[in-house]
Amino acid sequence: MARTAGSHSDITGPRVRAAAQKLFAARGFAAVSMREIAREVGVQAGALYNYTADKQSLLFDLMQSHLEALLQTFEDDPTATPEARLEHFVRFHIRFHHDRPDAVFIAYMELRNLTSDNFARIEAMRGAYEDRLEAILRAGVTDGSFDVADTKIATLAVIAMLTGVSTWFRSGGRLSLQDVEAEYWQMVRKAVAPS
Amino acid sequence: MARTAGSHSDITGPRVRAAAQKLFAARGFAAVSMREIAREVGVQAGALYNYTADKQSLLFDLMQSHLEALLQTFEDDPTATPEARLEHFVRFHIRFHHDRPDAVFIAYMELRNLTSDNFARIEAMRGAYEDRLEAILRAGVTDGSFDVADTKIATLAVIAMLTGVSTWFRSGGRLSLQDVEAEYWQMVRKAVAPS
């Protein structure tokens, strides 16, 4: 079962996706050519088509993998208190996004470059993630530990606020990621608390 | 002083910028060609270069105009209470951004397509706007009406949260813009309040 010398599909495939992710994040899907991706990998442009049907599939696969990992990694414990669940969500979201800046950037910036079918599939996954947070907020509203007028709006507000961290946080700066987590948790906690 | 027939620089110029804004917002700077902009305006591609030095200048001018308007339109009253000033900021930011969806989208999504000189100028304007909010938060921390661990982080968190409204709000939906303003104001007010 040994592979033929020069047969590298198992290693080149991931390298193609890694190169595409790096370049799409840095300069944008539309601005990056297949030739550039090939150069980054160290192959000729034609060889890329052994690993992806076309450029669009490359983008879609990156986004889908990112959102699959997001949904799979987040664990919620419905038996804990709403406040504990919310704190876990806040810290998880900040850390997970901080660990994958390129994938996050692509997932937020390149939605309009998806075909409409692919867009619908990605939006469904994003919606499923939002639903996880909304369930926490609803549980807190029900038992009186939170007070928000509209759980859907609060969900979107919290996610927008947390995701914004990626736009400015740099390791080695004035604050550690743990400091940032703690500060955002305080703001989120108060924002949804009963007044 | 009558112009020659067929001389339309005073009207075609704005139409070029309007067409570019519409197309850049819908499909992205890199994905839009000068030919498409010309088609939208109703002239040939070469004629665009009577109104802009190049495609990059078109992008920069759109962003600069947007941020100039933002800075010029926001009025803060340093003699009011920090809470009143913050509520005014929240409502202003949501309304101003809601009124200019295309300009807002471009200003957030196309930063990486600016040359480094142009990027620095735009970032300086964005920083000036952030400073206006931070001044309000600092005043509230000083007089004890707010409690935030770090005014810079709180500034970025509030702006990210408010700007997120543009990504989902549509007139004619379940909530009016005034409802949305009110809900965000409640969340912001509580987030920065002393616990």
Next chain:
DNA sequence: GTCTATACGCCGATAGAC
């Protein structure tokens, strides 16, 4: 001020040799 024509180069994707 706008037109037509064009310079010059890169685009995504495929064909066929090895």
Next chain:
DNA sequence: GTCTATCGGCGTATAGAC
């Protein structure tokens, strides 16, 4: 599985006629 070569098309920007 990767290469070279290539197809047909579109990219920005400019030149020169009117």
